[in-house]
Amino acid sequence: MGGYGLWWTGTVLGFLVLVPGILGWGKEGHYAICKIAEGFLNEDALAAVKELLPEFAEGDLAAVCSWPDEIRFHYRWSSALHYVDTPDFLCNYNDSRDCHDSAGHKGRCVTAAIYNYTMQLLTYQDSISESKYNLTEALLFLSHFIGDIHQPLHVGFTGDEGGNTIIVRWYRRKTNLHHVWDNMIIESAVKTIYSKDLELMIEAIQRNITDAWYNDNRSWQICANNQSTVCPNEYASESIHLACKFAYRNATPGSTLDDDYFVSRLPVVEKRLAQSGVRLAATLNRIFSSETKFAEA
Numbered sequence: 001m002g003g004y005g006l007w008w009t010g011t012v013l014g015f016l017v018l019v020p021g022i023l024g025w026g027k028e029g030h031y032a033i034c035k036i037a038e039g040f041l042n043e044d045a046l047a048a049v050k051e052l053l054p055e056f057a058e059g060d061l062a063a064v065c066s067w068p069d070e071i072r073f074h075y076r077w078s079s080a081l082h083y084v085d086t087p088d089f090l091c092n093y094n095d096s097r098d099c100h101d102s103a104g105h106k107g108r109c110v111t112a113a114i115y116n117y118t119m120q121l122l123t124y125q126d127s128i129s130e131s132k133y134n135l136t137e138a139l140l141f142l143s144h145f146i147g148d149i150h151q152p153l154h155v156g157f158t159g160d161e162g163g164n165t166i167i168v169r170w171y172r173r174k175t176n177l178h179h180v181w182d183n184m185i186i187e188s189a190v191k192t193i194y195s196k197d198l199e200l201m202i203e204a205i206q207r208n209i210t211d212a213w214y215n216d217n218r219s220w221q222i223c224a225n226n227q228s229t230v231c232p233n234e235y236a237s238e239s240i241h242l243a244c245k246f247a248y249r250n251a252t253p254g255s256t257l258d259d260d261y262f263v264s265r266l267p268v269v270e271k272r273l274a275q276s277g278v279r280l281a282a283t284l285n286r287i288f289s290s291e292t293k294f295a296e297a
């Protein structure tokens with residue numbers, strides 16, 4: 001699995017509070033997404049990313065893609081930015097209706113956060129010293145949130161907090177549905193299909209992107225209007241549809257999820273990891289392109 005996951009246990013971020021399971025794709029998921037994205041960055045984006053990464057990342061974006069989860073209890077304001085809840089059983093996303101935090105503050109959700117950090121990063125060309133934003137943090141937040149928004153239950157129902165309150169068994173282990181989608185499906189896949197090696201899972205997804213999903217991959221990269229730098233509302237709509245069709249289905253409170261659920265949902269998880277990696281790269285490529293800039297985030 002390489003050195004992922006260990007870097008941050010040092011003293012750099014001494015205030016880390018780890019509460020696995022309620023945080024968005026687990027560490028493996030975010031690592032995979034950013035590893036996939038790194039493979040699709042163009043020269044301009046690669047140079048900008050390397051310049052903005054904190055030193056402890058040692059040049060590897062994937063190593064720091066879970067950072068927003070590690071600091072979310074330190075940066076309390078950022079907690080609501082990892083997800084967006086939608087009305088129960090409607091199975092659609094509406095930005096003006098849904099993008100707010102639990103106290104009702106508008107714009108405090110993952111889609112708005114993606115727009116915000118994209119806008120901040122677009123000031124990179126103005127030269128780092130002039131930007132009034134912390135572009136290192138903006139890069140880490142954007143990379144993380146583009147991952148989170150692709151986890152179907154990060155755009156789940158309000159009543160069950162995106163599956164967090166739906167207690168189920170994953171094989172024999174008691175957990176909740178949100179955690180199954182953040183961690184368990186990926187962990188079980190690594191363990192049973194990929195010889196306990198996350199890198200092998202990433203390689204398999206990369207092969208699919210350039211092979212079986214080749215045509216999809218090109219359409220994933222662009223937004224429906226073909227003009228925006230990033231389009232989180234589209235990603236959110238896809239996620240809530242997938243949540244209804246795959247995540248919530250046959251996963252009622254108290255149910256045991258095992259082989260049937262695992263085998264039928266793993267392809268969905270792998271495709272979402274692929275899509276978020278490809279889209280993160282395409283977004284960073286557009287942001288840091290030294291040629292034509294898109295006016296609108």
Ligand SMILES: [Zn+2]
Nearest residue numbers: 023024082148
């Ligand atoms: Zn998260």
